[in-house]
Amino acid sequence: MNTDIIIVILGEPNSTFSEILFKYFKSNIFKNGKKKIVLIGSYELLLKQMNKLNYNFQLTKISKITKPIKKLNIIDVKYRFKNAFSEISEHSNKYIDNCFNLGLRLMKMNKALALINGPISKKHFLKKKFPGITEYVAKKTNSKEPVMLIYNQNLSVNPLTTHIPIKNVSKFIKKKKIINNVNKINNFYKIKLGKKPNIAVLGLNPHCETIDPVSEEKKEIIPAIKYLLKKKINVKGPYAADTFFLEKNIKKFDVVIGMYHDQVLTPVKTLFKFDAINITIGLPFVKITPDHGPNFDMIGKNKSDPSSVFYAFDFLNKMR
Numbered sequence: 085m086n087t088d089i090i091i092v093i094l095g096e097p098n099s100t101f102s103e104i105l106f107k108y109f110k111s112n113i114f115k116n117g118k119k120k121i122v123l124i125g126s127y128e129l130l131l132k133q134m135n136k137l138n139y140n141f142q143l144t145k146i147s148k149i150t151k152p153i154k155k156l157n158i159i160d161v162k163y164r165f166k167n168a169f170s171e172i173s174e175h176s177n178k179y180i181d182n183c184f185n186l187g188l189r190l191m192k193m194n195k196a197l198a199l200i201n202g203p204i205s206k207k208h209f210l211k212k213k214f215p216g217i218t219e220y221v222a223k224k225t226n227s228k229e230p231v232m233l234i235y236n237q238n239l240s241v242n243p244l245t246t247h248i249p250i251k252n253v254s255k256f257i258k259k260k261k262i263i264n265n266v267n268k269i270n271n272f273y274k275i276k277l278g279k280k281p282n283i284a285v286l287g288l289n290p291h292c293e294t295i296d297p298v299s300e301e302k303k304e305i306i307p308a309i310k311y312l313l314k315k316k317i318n319v320k321g322p323y324a325a326d327t328f329f330l331e332k333n334i335k336k337f338d339v340v341i342g343m344y345h346d347q348v349l350t351p352v353k354t355l356f357k358f359d360a361i362n363i364t365i366g367l368p369f370v371k372i373t374p375d376h377g378p379n380f381d382m383i384g385k386n387k388s389d390p391s392s393v394f395y396a397f398d399f400l401n402k403m404r
Contacts (some may be wrong), residue, residue, distance in 0.1 A: 090119050090120070090122070092124065093184055093202060094183060095202025096172070097165065097176050097202055098172055098205045099379060099380070100382050102137075103137055103390075104388050104392075107296070118401070119197070119397070122146070122157045122159060123159070137161050137386050142154070145157070149195045164174075165373075169362070172205055172209075175368040197403070201372075201375070202374075203377045203379075204327070206247065207329040216363050221371060230365065230366040231264070231269060234348070234358075234364060238354045243323045243344055250344065257305065260308075262309075262310060262312075267354070272363075277403070279338070281339050283318060283338065283341060283386075285305060300343075304338075329351040357391065358374075358375055358395075359392070
């Protein structure tokens with residue numbers, strides 16, 4: 085594995101991701117950093133976007149990753165376009181897929197420390213074939229049961245279920261899945277971050293109670309926690325979600341396992357805004373998605389918050 089290089093898949097052409105990257109490349113943090121970056125995407129499109137947004141960087145076009153390489157490089161993926169930011173189409177979807185195929189192939193060859201992917205439109209690109217980009221990449225890498233970790237050094241969260249309708253959540257609350265997620269997160273913290281995390285598990289029902297004869301807490305969540313405690317993992321719960329995110333509670337934990345997406349993402353984004361990153365655990369390599377979407381309303385305005393991209397590169401600069 086080449087620990088000096090980070091691969092960045094540019095993702096959806098019609099998004100604010102290039103603008104956010106430009107803000108990072110302009111910073112002294114990038115200029116003074118030791119990591120080298122290889123972008124995967126259209127060279128001509130990036131130049132066009134750079135010009136439109138009034139940025140200017142030295143970007144070296146390369147055909148493959150060999151030593152030595154410059155600080156900022158791009159492997160060109162052909163893409164026909166009319167404007168710097170264009171409408172989403174089948175053509176742009178194919179381009180994104182080609183970028184991922186190349187980036188994942190390079191990661192399989194151990195060409196870089198980690199992969200960062202830009203945002204995509206789940207509605208247009210995934211077309212209901214996958215709940216999210218986590219599952220899309222897992223399929224392409226033959227990875228089973230990947231785990232989404234929204235990471236901040238003060239508190240990270242994991243939604244047990246990701247992008248599924250709320251009416252279906254209870255069907256996926258299973259002891260096995262809770263154990264899988266906690267084990268993978270615990271191992272990630274120990275191996276990559278050098279610490280044994282304290283992990284909290286939330287309940288599904290309000291106050292962890294229900295009028296039903298058997299609750300998900302009693303049937304799936306509590307048995308999972310008991311099993312994990314026997315394995316000497318620092319895990320506690322289930323906790324009622326409505327009061328858990330008070331300061332006196334969260335300061336005791338490194339990670340919170342929630343039962344559904346908004347149960348944990350809403351509070352963590354309220355606490356940290358864009359100072360967080362989406363890490364996919366359970367792949368053959370570390371994959372990070374900055375914690376923002378394509379942000380169509382802000383395209384071309386040069387006003388997007390770059391915090392999550394800064395956080396992503398900062399995390400990788402410190403990672404083992």
